Amino acid sequence: MPLLKPVAKPKPKTKSGAAKPGSRKNEARLGLLKKASAKVAKAAAKLVKSAAKSPSKATSSKASKSAAKHPAHAAVRPAPPSPPAHPARSTHKASATPVLLRAPEKPRPRATKLPPVGEPLTKRELEQILTPAAGRGVGGEGSLKGRLVVKDAMPYLHIIGRDKRELVFLLQGPDQEVLPAYVDHKVSVTGLIKKTHNYGGTVDVRKYAAKRADAEPAAEPQAEKLRFLSPGEVEQIGSAGMGAGMRGFASVRGALEMSGEDFILVVSNAGTRQQVTFRLGGKMPRSFRKNIGQPVQVIGVVHKESGWGGTVEVEGAEVRPGDARSMSREALEVLELEGVPDEGTPLEIRIGQGLAVRIPERAGYTWAVEPTVAKRIGLREANFIAATSGPGTREFFFTPRNPGQYDVDFFLAKVFAPAQVARTQRLTVAVRA
Numbered sequence: 001m002p003l004l005k006p007v008a009k010p011k012p013k014t015k016s017g018a019a020k021p022g023s024r025k026n027e028a029r030l031g032l033l034k035k036a037s038a039k040v041a042k043a044a045a046k047l048v049k050s051a052a053k054s055p056s057k058a059t060s061s062k063a064s065k066s067a068a069k070h071p072a073h074a075a076v077r078p079a080p081p082s083p084p085a086h087p088a089r090s091t092h093k094a095s096a097t098p099v100l101l102r103a104p105e106k107p108r109p110r111a112t113k114l115p116p117v118g119e120p121l122t123k124r125e126l127e128q129i130l131t132p133a134a135g136r137g138v139g140g141e142g143s144l145k146g147r148l149v150v151k152d153a154m155p156y157l158h159i160i161g162r163d164k165r166e167l168v169f170l171l172q173g174p175d176q177e178v179l180p181a182y183v184d185h186k187v188s189v190t191g192l193i194k195k196t197h198n199y200g201g202t203v204d205v206r207k208y209a210a211k212r213a214d215a216e217p218a219a220e221p222q223a224e225k226l227r228f229l230s231p232g233e234v235e236q237i238g239s240a241g242m243g244a245g246m247r248g249f250a251s252v253r254g255a256l257e258m259s260g261e262d263f264i265l266v267v268s269n270a271g272t273r274q275q276v277t278f279r280l281g282g283k284m285p286r287s288f289r290k291n292i293g294q295p296v297q298v299i300g301v302v303h304k305e306s307g308w309g310g311t312v313e314v315e316g317a318e319v320r321p322g323d324a325r326s327m328s329r330e331a332l333e334v335l336e337l338e339g340v341p342d343e344g345t346p347l348e349i350r351i352g353q354g355l356a357v358r359i360p361e362r363a364g365y366t367w368a369v370e371p372t373v374a375k376r377i378g379l380r381e382a383n384f385i386a387a388t389s390g391p392g393t394r395e396f397f398f399t400p401r402n403p404g405q406y407d408v409d410f411f412l413a414k415v416f417a418p419a420q421v422a423r424t425q426r427l428t429v430a431v432r433a
Contacts, residue, residue, distance in 0.1 A: 114173050114204050117141060118192050129195045132165040139194040144169065144203060148179060148187045148210070155179035157189060157203065168200040169193070175205050182210040226301060238267045240274035241307035249301055252278065252312060253320065256288060256296040257384040258392060259415050260363030263288065265298060265312065271382020271396060272371045273411060273418040275308065282313035292386040295320040309416045329354060332399070337427075346405060346430040355398040357410075357427065360391065365412050365422060367394040377406050377429065400431040 121129070121140035128135025129142075146159035146169075155171040171179050171189060179187075189208045195201040229237070229248040236243035237250065254267040263280040282300055298317045304310040334354040341347070349355055359367050361384075369379065381397040400406075405428065412423040 112174055112176065114206060115192055121193065127162075129193060129201075130159070130161045130167065132161055132163065132167060133198045135195050136198055137195065139192065139201075141191070142193050143188060143190045144193065145186070145188045147213075148182050148185050150180045150183050153180065155182075157187060166199070170200075170202045171205050171208075172202055173205040175208060179205070179208070184213065185210040186213055187211075229302065237302060237304050238276055240269055240276055243304050244307050245304065247301070247303045249299075251297060251299045252302060253295060253297045254278070255384070256292055256294055258289075258292060258386060259366070260391070264415060265296065266384075269371070271368060271379060271394070272374050273368045273413065274371050275366070275368060275418065277309040277366075277415050278302070278304075278312045279309070279416075280312050280314050280317075282315065284314040284317060288317065288319070289386070291319050292392075293384055306416065308418055329397075334397075340410060340425040340427050343426055343428065346428040348430045348432060349400060350432050351400060351403060353400075355400070355429070357396045357398075358385070358393050359396075359410060359425070360393050361412075362391050364415060366415050367396075367410050367412055368418060369396070369408060369410060373406070373408055376402075377408060377431075398429075400429065403431045403433045405430045 119140050121138075121142035125135070125138050125140060126142055128138050144157060144159060146157045146167075148171075149156050149158045149168075155176060157169045157171055159167040159169065161167045173191065187208060187210045189203055189205045191206040192204040193201065194203075227248050229246070229250040233243070233246060233248065234250050234252065237246060237252065238254075252265065252267060254265040255270060257264050257266055259279075263284050265278045265280055267276045267278065269275045280298060284298075288296070296317055297320050298312055298314050300315040301313040302310070303312075332352070332354040334356055335347075335349055336356045336358070337347075338358055340357065340359060347355075361367060368382075378399045378401050379396060380399055381395070383395045383397070385393045385395055387393065396410075408427045408429060410425045410427065411418075411421045414420045414422075
């Protein structure tokens with residue numbers, strides 16, 4: 001019978017690198033732990049002493065940090081005893097509200113040193129600086145002019161830039177203390193210009209010149225340059241109620257008349273209260289008295305003072321051939337009246353028959369009828385008949401076309417202000433078929 005060998009007991013597994021008891025490696029570790037515990041004990045003692053003197057959040061934060069570093073020792077470390085607070089004192093501190101004190105404002109820094117001379121600004125860059133909302137960051141040596149204003153004891157240059165918008169530049173440099181004395185003066189500065197934002201910047205002033213706003217002499221009025229009026233503007237001058245205030249060199253045509261000793265030119269709407277009339281002056285020949293009532297072309301400086309006329313400084317005048325009449329009187333039976341009869345029985349007239357009414361005028365005034373009435377009763381002509389002495393006579397020539405009874409009002413109004421009426425006469429006309 002074979003002999004049985006004794007079975008060896010399995011050895012317990014050990015961690016790799018674990019030190020055997022009683023080895024040098026284990027003794028070294030125990031020495032390190034003893035040193036660490038001694039250091040932690042010293043730190044804990046210091047914390048306890050500081051907490052006993054003045055407990056604060058900083059001490060607790062340090063203790064928490066130390067506990068985080070050494071959790072094993074922090075578990076056995078006793079908590080530092082907190083000193084008992086006096087109940088009355090603690091209640092007083094809890095009820096007190098903190099008072100916020102505002103620190104005094106510091107004076108704004110002043111730039112007293114000038115920077116080195118930079119590159120001069122180009123014309124394009126200067127235009128960008130003077131344009132609002134453009135040229136931000138552009139800088140260089142140049143000059144600016146404007147009005148000096150003071151804000152927070154600092155001098156600023158107020159400039160009217162492009163599009164009539166405002167720009168403000170802070171003036172810096174050694175003269176910063178002196179410049180506020182020139183407030184509301186016109187100031188010209190030369191130096192380093194920097195546009196720091198869209199509507200201004202800074203200027204390091206190297207030179208400046210100040211002048212009072214009221215010290216400048218008044219600008220001499222410049223003579224207005226005359227120009228030739230266009231055909232459209234000439235048409236406006238001849239239209240009633242239009243072109244008031246227009247002035248220029250033009251050629252105008254109309255009927256030559258007289259008002260007292262003055263020549264006048266009736267351009268349009270003759271005989272109505274919308275008549276446009278110009279007084280002729282300048283080099284108007286006096287020999288034109290024999291051409292009264294004829295068409296005349298005048299050239300000169302025309303000034304329409306109101307909607308119904310003005311003046312013409314004549315440079316040259318020329319008589320034009322008369323316009324062909326729209327209707328010949330030779331084939332018509334014409335009823336002529338010298339003056340307007342008193343209101344009473346209507347004046348009877350047949351269709352196809354003409355009516356001529358002559359009324360004497362006086363200097364500075366002219367006879368006229370309403371435009372609507374003139375159209376309704378068929379006003380054909382309103383002629384001025386000159387007299388050998390004294391004022392002339394105005395002749396109205398009608399050719400009624402529609403039967404009915406009409407009231408025709410004649411107004412003696414001022415030549416250049418038809419709204420100002422001095423006298424009124426009424427003529428009642430009964431048109432028969």
